[in-house]
Amino acid sequence: MVMLEDLPPREGDPLKAYRLVNSKYPPINVFDDVADASEFEALYQLQALTNPRLQNEVGRLELIPLGDIPFGIPGCSYAAAPFTHVNPAGSRFSDGSYGVLYLADTPATAIAEVRHHQNAYWSRVTGLSYERFVFRGLCCQFSETGVRDATVLPATAPLYAADDYSHAHALGRQAHRAGCAGLRYHSVRAPGQLCWALMTPRWVTSVVQAAHYEMIWNGAITGVNQLSNA
Numbered sequence: 001m002v003m004l005e006d007l008p009p010r011e012g013d014p015l016k017a018y019r020l021v022n023s024k025y026p027p028i029n030v031f032d033d034v035a036d037a038s039e040f041e042a043l044y045q046l047q048a049l050t051n052p053r054l055q056n057e058v059g060r061l062e063l064i065p066l067g068d069i070p071f072g073i074p075g076c077s078y079a080a081a082p083f084t085h086v087n088p089a090g091s092r093f094s095d096g097s098y099g100v101l102y103l104a105d106t107p108a109t110a111i112a113e114v115r116h117h118q119n120a121y122w123s124r125v126t127g128l129s130y131e132r133f134v135f136r137g138l139c140c141q142f143s144e145t146g147v148r149d150a151t152v153l154p155a156t157a158p159l160y161a162a163d164d165y166s167h168a169h170a171l172g173r174q175a176h177r178a179g180c181a182g183l184r185y186h187s188v189r190a191p192g193q194l195c196w197a198l199m200t201p202r203w204v205t206s207v208v209q210a211a212h213y214e215m216i217w218n219g220a221i222t223g224v225n226q227l228s229n230a
Contacts, residue, residue, distance in 0.1 A: 015141070018138065023134040027077040031076045059084030063083055063098060064201075074207065093197040101201055109195065111224055119221050142205060147184055179199075179200075
């Protein structure tokens with residue numbers, strides 16, 4: 001098993017990376033409307049009195065310390081959402097009990113990662129013959145402060161198994177429990193490219209909307225089209 005302490009830390013350089021989110025999920029306004037955690041708590045309590053859907057919109061706040069949410073940055077809601085709306089089925093570096101912000105080095109890498117998972121998900125849904133799925137491209141600026149580098153391991157390491165996440169889950173749990181900022185790793189769906197699994201949004205400085213894309217489902221994802229420019 002890979003041990004977190006065996007992975008070298010990154011230097012904390014500022015970087016730009018990309019992700020895709022389904023366009024049916026809008027930004028969470030209450031995250032973007034405040035400058036700090038104290039303002040958020042006051043506004044959240046006030047809006048909760050009149051908006052019964054607010055809890056569903058914001059998600060499970062107990063899963064992330066408010067001090068980790070980068071209030072005041074452009075696109076704060078996009079940075080925070082993966083940590084309050086956690087997929088219970090898990091992901092490569094999460095067993096489903098905590099959130100991870102996944103980023104890719106290029107839009108093409110982000111598309112390859114999402115395309116794979118959309119194929120896997122919709123292939124299990126019966127009766128879906130044709131559909132269009134629209135995604136919002138996001139450009140994220142962040143610092144690698146506290147990130148550990150798993151790219152020192154070869155892409156053939158068990159950590160990068162295509163469909164067996166057991167080794168990646170073990171490393172992800174170590175990172176989460178240790179308060180590690182995240183992991184830099186080889187993209188599994190776009191060989192030769194890079195991805196990041198951030199365990200906290202604390203070091204994110206900006207998330208802005210880029211292009212929109214559509215994925216065409218016809219028994220599989222048969223095409224990806226860019227609908228708008230960044």
